[in-house]
Amino acid sequence: MESRLCLKELCPVCGDHVSGYHYGLLTCESCKGFFKRTVQNNKQYVCAEQQECTIDRGQRKRCPSCRFLKCLHVGMRLEAVRADRKRGGRNKFGPMYKRDRALKQQRDALIQDGGFRLDSGSSTHHRTLTFTTGFHPLPMIPSTSLPTAQPPHLCSLLPSTQYQSTSFSNWKSQHSNNGSPGPRDCKSTHILYSSRSTDTRV
């Protein structure tokens, strides 16, 4: 029942339970970590099939390539991964997370408020919609999750291509190497100046 005490949403990537907002939307803890590792270490995956692998709780480990692709397709944002690796604080998505939460919360309130529970026959009298919280009648719920966000066209999201967008997307060092699978050593090698990029954490 309670939407907050359980977060009954499912991860749009793998279907596992979400643990909160991560890099732009609600995802599970594992996909959060996977996305972070992938972007931070500039991992390059190659699908052994045709980029059509099923990503679910039990198979998400099987094809990192399709998993990362799906991460991007569902809207996880590269720019939410900090190139400078600074911890804590709030990024520019903070307000959006808050609004998205409010939307979901209100939607839930409507549903539980008899929104879709049409009286099972009998009384033909219209029930007065009492908004417990005193909210105004919402025009309509767009149903989509993050409407106000500006989803970059999927084209520019693909890591396989050269050009990236911004922030971490300067893609650090795509030129770092070829052949050797190890971008690694991000810990010892402090890459990049403290670039501010699009991450507006002032």
Place this chain on the structure above:
DNA sequence: GTTCAAGGCCAT
């Protein structure tokens, strides 16, 4: 002082 998402740690 509280939030809570972003990064770090480390046992699988």
Place this chain on the structure above:
DNA sequence: ATGGCCTTGAAC
């Protein structure tokens, strides 16, 4: 490499 849990820290 994965993912559960921990620490951090600007916004509120």
